[in-house]
Amino acid sequence: MSVVQNNSEKNKWYLVGILGGMGITMRHLLKNLFNKKQMETLNYPEEKYEYSPRFKGNHVLTVKKDGALRCTACMLCATNCPAECIKITAAEHSDPRVEKYPISYEIDILRCVFCGFCEEACPVDAIRMGPEWQTPGVNGTNFIYDINKLAYRPNLKGGIQTHVDDEERHKSGI
Amino acid sequence: MPKCTINGKEVEVKAGSTIIEAMYQEKESIAHYCYHPGLSVAGVCRLCMVEIEGNPRVQIACNTVVTEGMKVNNTSAKVKDAVKWGLDFHLINHPLDCPICDQAGECGLQDQYMEFGKYDPEMAERKQKKHKVVDLGPTVVLDSERCILCSRCVRFTDEVSKTHELGLFNRGDRTEIGTVEGKQLDNKYSLNTVDICPVGALTSKDFRFRQRVWYLKDAETICPGCSTGCSTKVYFNKEGMFRVKPVYNESVNGHWMCDEGRATYKFINREHRLLKAKKGKSGQWSEVAPGAAAKELSGILKGTNADSLGLVLTAQYSVEEYEAIVSTFVNTFKSKKVFFWVNNKESFESFDGLLLRGDKNPNTKGLLKILDKYGLTATWGDLKSGIEKGELKTLVVAGPENQAVFPDLGEKITELSKVPKLIWLQAGKNEQLEALTGDVTLIPLKTYVEKDGTFVNHQGLEQKFKRVTTVVSEALTLDQAAQLMSGQEIKITTADTFIESNRRPDEVMLEHRKKNEFVFKRGTL
Numbered sequence A: 001m002s003v004v005q006n007n008s009e010k011n012k013w014y015l016v017g018i019l020g021g022m023g024i025t026m027r028h029l030l031k032n033l034f035n036k037k038q039m040e041t042l043n044y045p046e047e048k049y050e051y052s053p054r055f056k057g058n059h060v061l062t063v064k065k066d067g068a069l070r071c072t073a074c075m076l077c078a079t080n081c082p083a084e085c086i087k088i089t090a091a092e093h094s095d096p097r098v099e100k101y102p103i104s105y106e107i108d109i110l111r112c113v114f115c116g117f118c119e120e121a122c123p124v125d126a127i128r129m130g131p132e133w134q135t136p137g138v139n140g141t142n143f144i145y146d147i148n149k150l151a152y153r154p155n156l157k158g159g160i161q162t163h164v165d166d167e168e169r170h171k172s173g174i
Numbered sequence B: 001m002p003k004c005t006i007n008g009k010e011v012e013v014k015a016g017s018t019i020i021e022a023m024y025q026e027k028e029s030i031a032h033y034c035y036h037p038g039l040s041v042a043g044v045c046r047l048c049m050v051e052i053e054g055n056p057r058v059q060i061a062c063n064t065v066v067t068e069g070m071k072v073n074n075t076s077a078k079v080k081d082a083v084k085w086g087l088d089f090h091l092i093n094h095p096l097d098c099p100i101c102d103q104a105g106e107c108g109l110q111d112q113y114m115e116f117g118k119y120d121p122e123m124a125e126r127k128q129k130k131h132k133v134v135d136l137g138p139t140v141v142l143d144s145e146r147c148i149l150c151s152r153c154v155r156f157t158d159e160v161s162k163t164h165e166l167g168l169f170n171r172g173d174r175t176e177i178g179t180v181e182g183k184q185l186d187n188k189y190s191l192n193t194v195d196i197c198p199v200g201a202l203t204s205k206d207f208r209f210r211q212r213v214w215y216l217k218d219a220e221t222i223c224p225g226c227s228t229g230c231s232t233k234v235y236f237n238k239e240g241m242f243r244v245k246p247v248y249n250e251s252v253n254g255h256w257m258c259d260e261g262r263a264t265y266k267f268i269n270r271e272h273r274l275l276k277a278k279k280g281k282s283g284q285w286s287e288v289a290p291g292a293a294a295k296e297l298s299g300i301l302k303g304t305n306a307d308s309l310g311l312v313l314t315a316q317y318s319v320e321e322y323e324a325i326v327s328t329f330v331n332t333f334k335s336k337k338v339f340f341w342v343n344n345k346e347s348f349e350s351f352d353g354l355l356l357r358g359d360k361n362p363n364t365k366g367l368l369k370i371l372d373k374y375g376l377t378a379t380w381g382d383l384k385s386g387i388e389k390g391e392l393k394t395l396v397v398a399g400p401e402n403q404a405v406f407p408d409l410g411e412k413i414t415e416l417s418k419v420p421k422l423i424w425l426q427a428g429k430n431e432q433l434e435a436l437t438g439d440v441t442l443i444p445l446k447t448y449v450e451k452d453g454t455f456v457n458h459q460g461l462e463q464k465f466k467r468v469t470t471v472v473s474e475a476l477t478l479d480q481a482a483q484l485m486s487g488q489e490i491k492i493t494t495a496d497t498f499i500e501s502n503r504r505p506d507e508v509m510l511e512h513r514k515k516n517e518f519v520f521k522r523g524t525l
Helices: A007-033 A076-080 A117-121 A145-150 A166-173 B017-025 B079-089 B108-116 B152-159 B191-198 B260-266 B290-303 B319-332 B364-373 B382-388 B410-414 B478-485 B510-520
Strands: A057-061 A086-092 A100-108 A127-129 B003-006 B010-013 B049-052 B070-073 B140-142 B164-170 B177-181 B200-202 B218-220 B229-239 B240-246 B277-281 B284-288 B307-315 B339-340 B394-398 B421-426 B439-444 B453-456 B462-465
Touching: A057 A145, A076 A086, A076 A117, A100 A145, A117 A127, B003 B017, B017 B070, B049 B079, B079 B108, B152 B164, B152 B191, B164 B240, B191 B200, B191 B240, B218 B462, B240 B260, B240 B439, B277 B290, B284 B290, B290 B394, B290 B439, B290 B478, B307 B382, B319 B339, B319 B364, B319 B453, B319 B478, B339 B364, B339 B382, B364 B453, B382 B410
Parallel strands: B003 B070, B307 B339, B307 B394, B394 B421, B421 B439
Antiparallel strands: A057 A127, A086 A100, B003 B010, B049 B070, B140 B200, B164 B177, B218 B229, B229 B240, B277 B284, B277 B439, B453 B462
16 A cells, blocks of 8 residues: 655644634534524434435335225236336136236335336326335345235235226226 | 239239238238138128229228229228228227236237227217126137127137027127027137137137236147147247147138147146156156156167067157157167057047047157058057067057047056056156056156157148247157167257246345355445
């Protein structure tokens, strides 16, 4: 490692520089102490920054009024996904008006690039990108999210309802 | 032979042919739903509009016969406008089901809409509600809302299968396709109605919701279901085979194929296949690589006395494979005991008048030719007496690929397993084989989509087919097995294999993450 020795006259005045720097630190300390509201930093785990409602975080599968999945397993999200992280298995529903529904819907969240193309491709508002962005996990966490996690995780409190309502659609003759 | 001009091109057609046939002949594109080259003309969809010079109105191409000097054109603005409004009428009551419709991706309506439509709908009225998910029979499901009433399926059951099960009921916008009272759409050709349906109204129960069609690749091959040897297309992706559809072949099957032949994709899939060679002695099984197992046999077979060595062949393999294995037996092992295993003997010659034949093997003629060539005349009776007398000690069997068409399979396994050493080559799994307690070797073979070859059908027509994909990469073809058994070296390439399951090759699994953590010692770097 080469160390460049700088022995110029200017260097002897280092103490002034240090005191100047300390002064700036003290100024911020006093300002933050007496004027807490304008403090720029957050006490992270307790306080959280509020993101825009359009933030694209973890996926949410929406539900219908009766709590069943809105998803029709059309596979458009899986087709549109550039990271190929969505895997759907479709099955025949006993109700002829529903006809097709997913028996398994898996997102490999480690592979996901959070581009939001799935949300855009969905014709029935069944998948949305939610506000959650912290998805830590200890060793052994399953990062392949299934229906249970995507639609019914505890902080969704029983699922998020879609704007599209099937019965209303049928009534209006669409 | 009248001459006409189609889109500025001078065309000579057969006398009496219609404009749409001339268009087909010239490979000009023309919008149509109800016209099908294999069926009669109905003229109900009003979409194949053409402009004929000297005629003030546009005419339908499917029901107008070409006359001498006719000048036809289907690219003018007038025609396009007519098609566009025709399409609008088709779409009045058509639901927006595309996301859950199985036909999406290969749908006539989608194609024509992208070509001629692209308008804002002008209908203020509500769509007509009809029956959804109607069970027509054991193979087909109907969605009446999606139906555009082209009547292709009705004409198919009237003209081709001649079973008259389907009909059009009610009038006007309440018209629906349905089965005649007391009948079901249950015939041996019922799935052709699904193929010819230009929209997603008729769907196959077997294929319904299993894959979106844009995830599937297709390739042409020959159906091994019976000795007719229809030209078919198999649809597959890395998860396996999904369906079989007919391809037009004038000299063999025309436009159609039977429902039985559509099941010939099932035994190809990995879950039904023998993946490794198995060696069994008194109920104890050990797994080995197929190539190694065949190579090991070469020493044993060469050391066997020619009189105690026999070969049983089913007519399910290609001509090239028969050539290889029979010549190995005759020339290398000097054994003339080659037996032909005939399945369902009683119905062997039967024929239902359209496509289905009683001989459920694709290559009976090919096998007989090879047996003739080498002058092999051993009969099944010789085999039986040979086993009973104890003359036959080692038996090599090329078992059936399509086990469903061998009703005598179980019986034959018990019969053949009486020999002291049995070598069974077969593509699919069989529980009865794996329950044998004698000295048995099972070697996995490739199926018809995994190899090149030739089938000779009942007319004596030689049809070549090409390799489509590989499902079990380690499995051998019968000629590779023959070469290995005769002691030759072969080179097996494992290119283009299926991925083991539905898992991506680079999917991060828990073990990988643990391994990474061990390597990088997270936190102490």
